């Protein structure tokens with residue numbers, strides 16, 4: 067007697083091409099309310115495939131390998147739940163370098179790069195062997211302190227944070243970019259415990275959202291550490307602490323560079339003037355908001 071014939075499906079399950087996956091993922095993300103859904107889908111795909119953007123475009127017509135497809139299914143679900151792509155893939159670019167990010171740290175933002183531009187402007191000879199003493203207050207991922215240490219190979223950078231978990235991530239990034247030997251780490255609140263007149267440059271992107279802004283924020287923000295965002299009722303609580311103590315820790319003619327929220331610059335400038343600054347300037351972001359307040363005492 068012959069064996070009963072096994073039922074075979076009509077066709078093998080279809081494997082999407084990279085292009086088809088991107089199209090579908092973009093649709094799914096957009097309908098979940100994710101901004102820049104296509105860009106997000108591309109970051110997921112190139113990370114799952116472990117290739118760069120140019121290689122992604124070269125492989126649009128290829129079938130998605132099963133391992134990458136499984137990974138992408140899981141990642142897509144996380145993004146649909148509005149977890150930021152940077153946490154899902156574990157990295158974010160800042161000043162053309164890649165930084166590891168975890169939920170212990172704020173995801174570096176493009177507007178924060180204006181602080182780097184301002185720092186390079188304030189110390190145009192900073193890369194020519196001058197041993198600048200820099201303090202990155204509230205270092206988070208380390209994006210500011212590590213970038214400045216990379217740009218100025220002779221600088222020494224002290225990175226501080228209230229969060230021990232953030233400092234651990236920043237150390238990983240300092241090692242990744244080969245500057246750990248010139249960086250020091252302190253867990254402290256604002257500038258407490260820092261030496262008098264110890265620094266040529268204080269750079270900070272402090273938490274500056276007001277409680278009203280936090281209540282209205284996009285769902286992605288809920289994944290980021292509250293301590294990295296919460297600037298108190300009016301958004302200025304940490305900024306006030308920093309402005310009050312900056313003149314003490316800066317060397318004569320040292321610069322204080324602060325990122326502020328959209329619409330906050332005027333209030334911060336008043337604080338800085340009230341604290342006796344003798345020189346200041348503002349730098350705008352690409353949307354035209356004054357984003358960096360720079361001051362010298």
Ligand SMILES: C[S@@+](CC[C@H](N)C(=O)[O-])C[C@H]1O[C@@H](n2cnc3c(N)ncnc32)[C@H](O)[C@@H]1O
Pocket residue numbers: 171172173174175178203204205206207208209210226227228229232254255256257270271272273274293294295304
């Ligand atoms: C807006 S995040 C900036 C992180 C990083 N510098 C960046 O630009 O992406 C603010 C950081 O300051 C830290 N922070 C919050 N309050 C602080 C305080 N009072 N003193 C020191 N650090 C503080 C947070 O833990 C967080 O890492």
